[in-house]
Amino acid sequence: MSDRPRVYKTEGLVLRRRNLGEADSIFTVFSDREGKFDAIARGVRKARSRMRGHLEPLTRSHLMLARGRTLDVFTQAETINAYRNIREDLERTALALYCAELVDRFTIEHAENPGLYDLLLSVLDALEAGAPPHIVRYFEMQLLSLTGYQLQLDVCASCEARLPEAEALLAPSAGGLVCANCRAASGGGRILNVRAIKVLRFARGAEIEAFASLRVDDDLAHMLRGALSDVLHHIAEAEVRSDRYVDEVARLSRVQTTEAPPTVQ
Numbered sequence: 001m002s003d004r005p006r007v008y009k010t011e012g013l014v015l016r017r018r019n020l021g022e023a024d025s026i027f028t029v030f031s032d033r034e035g036k037f038d039a040i041a042r043g044v045r046k047a048r049s050r051m052r053g054h055l056e057p058l059t060r061s062h063l064m065l066a067r068g069r070t071l072d073v074f075t076q077a078e079t080i081n082a083y084r085n086i087r088e089d090l091e092r093t094a095l096a097l098y099c100a101e102l103v104d105r106f107t108i109e110h111a112e113n114p115g116l117y118d119l120l121l122s123v124l125d126a127l128e129a130g131a132p133p134h135i136v137r138y139f140e141m142q143l144l145s146l147t148g149y150q151l152q153l154d155v156c157a158s159c160e161a162r163l164p165e166a167e168a169l170l171a172p173s174a175g176g177l178v179c180a181n182c183r184a185a186s187g188g189g190r191i192l193n194v195r196a197i198k199v200l201r202f203a204r205g206a207e208i209e210a211f212a213s214l215r216v217d218d219d220l221a222h223m224l225r226g227a228l229s230d231v232l233h234h235i236a237e238a239e240v241r242s243d244r245y246v247d248e249v250a251r252l253s254r255v256q257t258t259e260a261p262p263t264v265q
């Protein structure tokens, strides 16, 4: 920590804010070089704050920060893209906030993931330019790959048998499609038809523009949204459980090795 400069620059996208005291806010930012971090903007809720408007959820900004004892402090912020078209449309705002929340859930602090940063910007750019809602399925599939949870869609995720060109069960606890023989022991999931399976396979390697131009009717959109939602919930639940376990171990080791309680701002 000690060799890090006291002041640093980065660019990032604001994922969320929470207010602190009368006029301050803490922003969670996902950045190209620093990964995800929290920092405090002092006085940002005052009318005369120069950072006001440059630090808002779903704003991409150039940022300058000073290292703080517990939290770093924003010293400058300048908007690169405020995504005005997204902001003016409720549905697109909800989709963009959903993507930001997924990034927040699937990342840990100060772990760089430039691929995920580029993905988040590319989906926001696409939504800003009017891409259809199913673009979020592309985001989810790419996010799973970039965070180490790529779905197995080519062979059975349980026994690795070849999958026939037919409907198949997408089983979150197996981590992908399972064959008919493994279905009963797979822990459940959703049956996907051949078209839905093809769309998910296409999402892994396609360019975002090509995926945006796919024709996806309401039934297919509903099937894909439900299936990926199940997968993401399953992973998030497992992560929450392991986080609790880590917290518990940390708490026990503190009790055993230190006398003073940890300082909390």
Ligand SMILES: [Zn+2]
Binding pocket: 156, 157, 158, 159, 160, 161, 178, 179, 180, 181, 182
């Ligand atoms: Zn199988």
